[in-house]
Amino acid sequence: xxxxxxxxxxxxxxxxxxxxxxxxxxxxxxxxxxxxxxxxxxxxxxxxxxxxxxxxxxxxxxxxxxxxxxxxxxxxxxxxxxxxxxxxxxxxxxxxxxxxxxxxxxxxxxxxxxxxxxxxxxxxxxxxxxxxxxxxxxxxxxxxxxxxxxxxxxxxxxxxxxxxxxxxxxxxxxxxxxxxxxxxxxxxxxxxxxxxxxxxxxxxxxxxxxxxxxxxxxxxxxxxxxxxxxxxxxxxxxxxxxxxxxxxxxxxxxxxxxxxxxxxxxxxxxxxxxxxxxxxxxxxxxxxxxxxxxxxxxxxxxxxxxxxxxxxxxxxxxxxxxxxxxxxxxxxxxxxxxxxxxxxxxxxxxxxxxxxxxxxxxxxxxxxxxxxxxxxxxxxxxxxxxxxxxxxxxxxxxxxxxxxxxxxxxxxxxxxxxxxxxxxxxxxxxxxxxxxxxxxxxxxxxxxxxxxxxxxxxxxxxxxxxxxxxxxxxxxxxxxxxxxxxxxxxxxxxxxxxxxxxxxxxxxxxxxxxxxxxxxxxxxxxxxxxxxxxxxxxxxxxxxxxxxxxxxxxxxxxxxxxxxxxxxxxxxxxxxxxxxxxxxxxxxxxxxxxxxxxxxxxxxxxxxxxxxxxxxxxxxxxxxxxxxxxxxxxxxxxxxxxxxxxxxxxxxxxxxxxxxxx
Numbered sequence: 001x002x003x004x005x006x007x008x009x010x011x012x013x014x015x016x017x018x019x020x021x022x023x024x025x026x027x028x029x030x031x032x033x034x035x036x037x038x039x040x041x042x043x044x045x046x047x048x049x050x051x052x053x054x055x056x057x058x059x060x061x062x063x064x065x066x067x068x069x070x071x072x073x074x075x076x077x078x079x080x081x082x083x084x085x086x087x088x089x090x091x092x093x094x095x096x097x098x099x100x101x102x103x104x105x106x107x108x109x110x111x112x113x114x115x116x117x118x119x120x121x122x123x124x125x126x127x128x129x130x131x132x133x134x135x136x137x138x139x140x141x142x143x144x145x146x147x148x149x150x151x152x153x154x155x156x157x158x159x160x161x162x163x164x165x166x167x168x169x170x171x172x173x174x175x176x177x178x179x180x181x182x183x184x185x186x187x188x189x190x191x192x193x194x195x196x197x198x199x200x201x202x203x204x205x206x207x208x209x210x211x212x213x214x215x216x217x218x219x220x221x222x223x224x225x226x227x228x229x230x231x232x233x234x235x236x237x238x239x240x241x242x243x244x245x246x247x248x249x250x251x252x253x254x255x256x257x258x259x260x261x262x263x264x265x266x267x268x269x270x271x272x273x274x275x276x277x278x279x280x281x282x283x284x285x286x287x288x289x290x291x292x293x294x295x296x297x298x299x300x301x302x303x304x305x306x307x308x309x310x311x312x313x314x315x316x317x318x319x320x321x322x323x324x325x326x327x328x329x330x331x332x333x334x335x336x337x338x339x340x341x342x343x344x345x346x347x348x349x350x351x352x353x354x355x356x357x358x359x360x361x362x363x364x365x366x367x368x369x370x371x372x373x374x375x376x377x378x379x380x381x382x383x384x385x386x387x388x389x390x391x392x393x394x395x396x397x398x399x400x401x402x403x404x405x406x407x408x409x410x411x412x413x414x415x416x417x418x419x420x421x422x423x424x425x426x427x428x429x430x431x432x433x434x435x436x437x438x439x440x441x442x443x444x445x446x447x448x449x450x451x452x453x454x455x456x457x458x459x460x461x462x463x464x465x466x467x468x469x470x471x472x473x474x475x476x477x478x479x480x481x482x483x484x485x486x487x488x489x490x491x492x493x494x495x496x497x498x499x500x501x502x503x504x505x506x507x508x509x510x511x512x513x514x515x516x517x518x519x520x521x522x523x524x525x526x527x528x529x530x531x532x533x534x535x536x537x538x539x540x541x542x543x544x545x546x547x548x549x550x551x552x553x554x555x556x557x558x559x560x561x562x563x564x565x566x567x568x569x570x571x572x573x574x575x576x577x578x579x580x581x582x583x584x585x586x587x588x589x590x591x592x593x594x595x596x597x598x599x600x601x602x603x604x605x606x607x608x609x610x611x612x613x614x615x616x617x618x619x620x621x622x623x624x625x626x627x628x629x630x631x632x633x634x635x636x637x638x639x640x641x642x643x644x645x646x647x648x649x650x651x652x653x654x655x656x657x658x659x660x661x662x
Contacts, residue, residue: 096368100393112332117450127374132296134293164193184200186201202267210297222245237516288544294530328475329477355380355384371403395556540655576616584659590660629649
């Protein structure tokens with residue numbers, strides 16, 4: 001029997017293995033991050049290693065449109081190397097996804113391979129949290145307080161677009177804070193799972209979060225609730241911000257958010273009343289509506305105005321890819337060797353253009369279903385169909401692999417390979433516990449095989465994965481640890497990081513202070529003050545995509561391969577209000593069409609008061625969903641160069657809904 005503590009969704013797990021088979025999976029009560037909680041995604045992976053639909057042999061398509069047929073690894077890798085060598089190296093690109101982030105080593109290795117081989121590498125964060133991170137980066141409030149600090153010290157927790165479905169291991173810490181007496185406020189575009197854990201809730205219109213944050217600042221400054229001493233010492237730009245806020249009244253925000261002015265005033269006063277108010281900002285839905293990065297830019301100003309940064313229980317709380325103070329491992333990825341004149345930035349419209357105009361001829365998709373995650377998917381599908389080579393590395397067949405991949409490579413599951421995973425406070429070693437299934441290989445071996453064929457000698461200079469991890473551990477956060485010492489400590493390492501963000505009140509901005517007015521933004525061709533754009537009324541329904549507890553990005557063909565996850569989300573389901581459904585003759589459970597000028601899809605209606613009139617919502621990842629979304633550019637070239645994770649497209653969509661004939 002082999003107990004382990006590792007999982008791609010950060011859940012601490014105890015895995016019982018007998019005779020090379022998983023017998024049971026349960027939460028680990030000794031895990032300091034999960035505290036024994038295990039979400040449905042964690043429980044569902046019991047079926048993963050021996051799932052009958054797993055890819056277990058390489059597959060090659062002899063011609064575009066032909067059938068995928070079994071091949072040897074040598075045949076598959078030889079073909080990939082041959083295609084890459086037939087073109088200048090910069091005409092090949094690597095785009096990884098969460099499927100290779102099961103181990104934290106995976107994403108680093110994809111970038112290291114691309115940079116040493118001279119091929120393009122694009123940020124996976126552009127489909128997720130990247131745009132929100134850009135707004136936080138401009139303000140300078142980039143670090144997060146630890147979940148344990150929130151549990152022990154926060155008096156008020158504001159879940160701003162932060163649904164517990166996408167951050168399930170944060171839930172036990174919020175529950176602990178509530179038992180201690182902390183209040184919880186939830187803000188979102190629908191009534192999410194987080195609303196059931198909140199003392200006060202606000203449903204706002206999509207894209208109105210920046211309006212709400214600016215109106216809160218209007219109240220806080222106008223009523224003298226701000227911390228002038230903190231502002232003077234630790235921020236720049238208040239002199240410019242103060243008059244700018246006068247126009248952002250609660251009445252103006254009410255017209256955009258759908259809230260009442262007095263609700264906004266009460267929220268602002270409640271937030272400013274405590275120096276231990278913590279905001280947990282979400283990512284997926286908020287960053288795929290109007291005012292995308294403007295929302296996080298404005299929200300990040302709130303703890304600076306109230307002087308709650310650098311304090312226990314305050315500031316910004318846990319979020320996807322938010323780092324603790326002092327976090328980070330030793331650098332493993334060298335600079336890109338693609339000549340600057342040939343580099344295509346990690347920006348969706350630039351990537352689309354590069355795929356269409358022939359600057360990219362070969363594409364290696366490692367652990368990602370690109371068709372399901374990229375905006376304007378119809379245009380993407382057309383571009384991918386014209387490439388010389390599309391490669392998919394995954395555990396299961398999925399939309400992009402089925403339709404467009406010339407080569408499909410089977411990856412190992414997380415129990416069949418070695419690696420590690422990090423949370424905000426800990427590093428967990430992931431030792432291999434199962435034999436590989438079929439001919440599946442771990443990512444490192446696939447990239448090593450390609451590197452040898454392409455004569456890239458410096459890709460993997462280490463003898464083993466353990467040695468590569470040891471190289472990463474040569475950083476202050478690891479405090480001198482090694483794989484050997486971590487293994488001797490039950491596979492866990494407590495990182496040398498601060499539970500409080502920005503404890504020294506120094507911020508990663510040109511001024512070293514919180515930038516309420518950002519000269520850097522102005523130089524990048526962007527508004528230097530936090531702004532919000534009013535949204536024109538166009539008569540359609542605002543379509544928003546997000547997450548549910550039963551799925552996370554493209555894992556396991558968007559969860560459809562694992563019974564527990566598939567049963568929770570069997571088909572595309574659109575949340576629509578009773579008013580909007582009634583005016584269109586749509587019944588609860590009825591089959592509907594969703595259309596706009598870009599695309600169309602079929603779904604099932606869920607008529608519910610949990611979504612406001614004018615808004616419709618669906619979880620992301622369904623086939624054809626992103627045929628509806630806009631690939632319009634959001635950031636300037638200069639901004640993408642300065643912050644490559646922020647290169648998401650607009651993703652906005654306004655749709656019309658109609659019932660299908662019975």
